[in-house]
Amino acid sequence: MIRLASAVVAALLPALAWAQVGPPVNPIQCNAAAQYSSSVAGTTQLVPLVTGKAIYICGYDISAAAGSTLQLVYGTGSNCGTGTTNVTPAFTPTNTNDSSPFFRGLLVPLSNALCLTQTGAVAVQALVFYGQY
Numbered sequence: 001m002i003r004l005a006s007a008v009v010a011a012l013l014p015a016l017a018w019a020q021v022g023p024p025v026n027p028i029q030c031n032a033a034a035q036y037s038s039s040v041a042g043t044t045q046l047v048p049l050v051t052g053k054a055i056y057i058c059g060y061d062i063s064a065a066a067g068s069t070l071q072l073v074y075g076t077g078s079n080c081g082t083g084t085t086n087v088t089p090a091f092t093p094t095n096t097n098d099s100s101p102f103f104r105g106l107l108v109p110l111s112n113a114l115c116l117t118q119t120g121a122v123a124v125q126a127l128v129f130y131g132q133y
Contacts, residue, residue: 028103028131030058036116036126041068043079046128047114055108057087058129059099066094068120072128074108080115087114099129 034046047055055074062070072087073080087106108114118124 028056028133029101030056030103030129030131032130032132034114034128034130036124036128038118039121039123041119041121043073043081043084043115043117045079045113045115046126047108047130047132049076049111049113050132051111053132054110055112055114056103056131056133057106057108057114058101058103058131060096060126060128061099062093062096062124062126064093064124065122068092068118068122068124070119070124070126071117072106073115073117074112075115076112080113083112084115090117090119101129103131 032047036044036046038044057072060072064070069090069092071090073084074087075084076082087108114128114130116126116128
């Protein structure tokens with residue numbers, strides 16, 4: 001009976017190994033922060049592009065007066081003026097905090113800069129946590 005059980009386990013082990021997703025991957029940690037403080041509408045570069053590197057956003061802490069919308073975008077050129085693409089939808093913050101020491105999905109693709117677009121000429125302060133690898 002023990003031989004039969006051993007034979008069944010030995011036969012199933014390869015199938016169980018394939019059922020696993022794979023080895024755990026080390027989480028991407030954010031080791032930098034970009035600061036923003038302005039009361040001028042427009043798009044401002046927060047993190048410059050580095051050729052061959054992506055920007056992994058872990059979170060942000062934003063405070064804004066009423067009357068402004070904000071949006072994280074990426075692109076190349078001066079203040080992400082070329083190939084501008086949304087990272088987040090436009091949102092109306094008063095005090096918004098969404099931060100973690102680990103990457104959770106907001107990604108700027110390789111060789112692009114991260115920028116913040118502000119509408120409305122009101123005071124806005126932001127801190128964006130990121131890693132660039």
